[in-house]
Amino acid sequence: MSVIPTVIPSAVQTAAVFEAIRPQPSSARLWPNDLVGQEGKPVRVFVVDDDSHVRRVIVQGLMADSRTLLVGQAGNLREARKNIRQQEFDVLLVDLNLGDGEGLELLEFTRNIYPHVLAIVVSVTERDDKVMQAFELGAVGYLLKNSWFDDYPQAVLQVANGGASITPVLAKKLLARLGKTPVKLSVSDGPLQDDQLSVRECEILKMIACGYTSPEVASFLEISALTVNTHIKNIYRKLQTHTRAQAVRAASLRGWI
Secondary structure (H helix, E strand, O other): OOOOOOOOOOHHHHHHHHHHHOOOOHHHHOOOOOOOOEOOEOEEEEEEOOOHHHHHHHHHHHHOOOOEEEEEEEOOHHHHHHHHOOOOOOEEEEOOEOOOOEHHHHHHHHHHHOOOOEEEEEEOOOOHHHHHHHHHOOOOEEEEOOOOOOOHHHHHHHHHOOOOEEOHHHHHHHHHHHHOOOOOOOOOOOOOOOOOOOHHHHHHHHHHHOOOOHHHHHHHHOOOHHHHHHHHHHHHHHHOOOOHHHHHHHHHHOOOO
């Protein structure tokens, strides 16, 4: 009697089969073709968090979405410094408290090595000084761990496509705080200088700093999205920047917002 040989698939074959049968989120199927995060070219993400449970939740969320790809993870600052040098990635998700150091250190470290990498802070703290310090160091997102509204793959995709991602309750808090900040138009009462932001531009930049998209800003200010984008282009030109995060940081350092 002949024996039928048992064929055991390799790990690569198993992974390929799993990827083929894995149900794709409806949001992935409906993802516009002109946005970053397409099939075959997902947004690459590196995760750093000393809380293994939270890190696992983030990792599982990223792996479940075909638009994002986990390329590495670390549980402390030392491990992150070592592994980040060995990886190519687009977005960094990092906790502020890493046990052996602060995530803020890693923001600066990563920016010096990979200036193109976008950073999102994931933290339990809502302290204004930490939040603003993170943004000053180049973060383009800030998510609170205890929030039910945060979607990690969506946050990654949002910043990868030129936006910002901030937990709603924190965005509201920041907007209220920025709203109390006096707008500094010019040193004198004379006409604005070429690089000075107008009142409307400062208003728009404050909303961008809080994570609002162009359509949301347009709706709130009751102007067209085209007008908002025109203002944003003027802001970039005046501040000599190329992204929203850079513009927010430049204006913040000058004390304009």
